[in-house]
Amino acid sequence: MNDPVSNKSSDGKTHLKVLTNMTSQEVRAMAREYLMPAVFNYFSEPLVLRRGAGLHVEDADGNTYLDCFGGILTVGLGHCLPEISSAIAEQARTLGHVSTLYQHEWIARLAQAVAQKMPAGSGLKQSFFTSSGTEADEMAVMLAKNITGRHEIIALRHSYSGRGMYAVSAMGHATWRPIPPQMPGISLMPAPYCYRCPFGLSYPSCDVRCGDDIKEVLATTTTGAPAAFIAEPVLGVGGFVVPPREYFQKVIPEVKKAGGLFICDEVQTGWGRTGTHWNGIEHFGVKPDIMTFAKATASGLPMAITVTTPEIAAAFKGLTLATYGGNPISSIAALATLHIMDREDIPARSARLGSKLRAGLDALKDKHALIGDVRGMGLMQGVELVEDRKTKQPATQRANLLLNVMKRRRVLIGKGGLYGNTLRVAPPMLVEESQLDELLSHLDGALAEVAQATV
Ligand SMILES: Cc1ncc(COP(=O)(O)O)c(C=O)c1O
Structure with a gap:
């Protein structure tokens, strides 16, 4: 395992390295030992992130993801925007x-x-x-x-x-x-x-x-x-x-x-x-x-x-x-x-890009029976997955699987709802139209894949 503390420098003291080079596996092992298991993570193998820039984050193994959940709507504009970081x-x-x-x-x-x-x-x-x-x-x-x-x-x-x-x-x-x-x-x-x-x-x-x-x-x-x-x-x-x-x-x-x-x-x-x-x-x-x-x-x-x-x-x-x-x-x-x-007139931008996102999600609902409901406002749109549109039985396992498939496709989204079957799509509000297209296209593919899966 890498030493998080650098070697002695010219002043004779050790100095903390801001970035270490631990792999995801190493971080997970350490977290398993020292973090309370009550902490809820997405994915059976939690994602370990190391860097962020704008709409993208990079994991500890060097993979880049389009982040459409922004740390639970908290990275509201984008990761590490130079103006804010400075x-x-x-x-x-x-x-x-x-x-x-x-x-x-x-x-x-x-x-x-x-x-x-x-x-x-x-x-x-x-x-x-x-x-x-x-x-x-x-x-x-x-x-x-x-x-x-x-x-x-x-x-x-x-x-x-x-x-x-x-x-x-x-x-x-x-x-x-x-x-x-x-x-x-x-x-x-x-x-x-x-x-x-x-x-x-x-x-x-x-x-x-x-x-x-x-x-x-x-x-x-x-x-x-x-x-x-x-x-x-x-x-x-x-x-x-x-x-x-x-x-x-x-x-x-x-x-x-x-x-x-x-x-x-x-x-x-x-x-x-x-x-x-x-x-x-x-x-x-x-x-x-x-x-x-x-x-x-x-x-x-x-x-x-x-x-x-x-x-x-x-x-x-x-x-x-x-x-x-x-x-x-x-x-x-x-x-x-x-x-x-x-x-950037963020309220207007959220309205404009939110309409585009919503139109795309509504179109996916027309195509995929797995989607029971699309709802939301602006750049906070939910997609509730059901096993059957008549009974509305929550498709909780498929929602879990879908998050995993999206991760494999290098796109991060959230989920929620009482039954854990609602996808939550809420990208940082400086998202570009092309990034929404990328998200929607991957969601389309992932929905098709997940609908076929045996759960
Ligand atoms: C609507 C709402 N209120 C309060 C909270 C609690 O915020 P925190 O996790 O920062 O304590 C949350 C967290 O998700 C929330 O969504």
């Missing part, structure tokens, strides 16, 4: 960390930039920075409890909030819920999942019955006085489930009437991902009281944001801090990311 490196040489006990220019500038991206008329202006989507959602829930003096939270089935105590308790997926729910006072409302409608209805004749269900949920599972309703504009881990357009317009007024707040989790949908708008919720004509962001915010550096109105922010009782929250390096990465997003 800003990070310069910041690392200038000032790396101070904790939130002190202030610095970059966190203030970032908070101002974030405020400018909030939905018009929402009044959302003040930010709290942390390092993960989990923490952003936990802070949002804390804020809602503080200002309302209430405790009950309504979340959606099929939702994902992360792995904190609130987040796991509100988990809408048994698979991601390793411990019994710990936090009382959480109601899980049926999801607006049209393809598998919890009420057995079809849109639009259903008149969005799932939205009306909020009245039932309030009356039967809460005291009628919730602190908040929390939802993702598009259920991400849930398999890119897009609610009907009218959904939030039915739910939110009822939540507000009951005195609750609306927490909008934009961890996956934020920063232009859904096309046309900066925020996913802007497609739905409702205004959140609190919003959370993470993933694409800082192109992969740990960064999460909870944004709210000055009034709600002021209601937080007691002291709080987040040691790493908005540290100078993460803040500069976020500012550099936003700068490029503004310059």
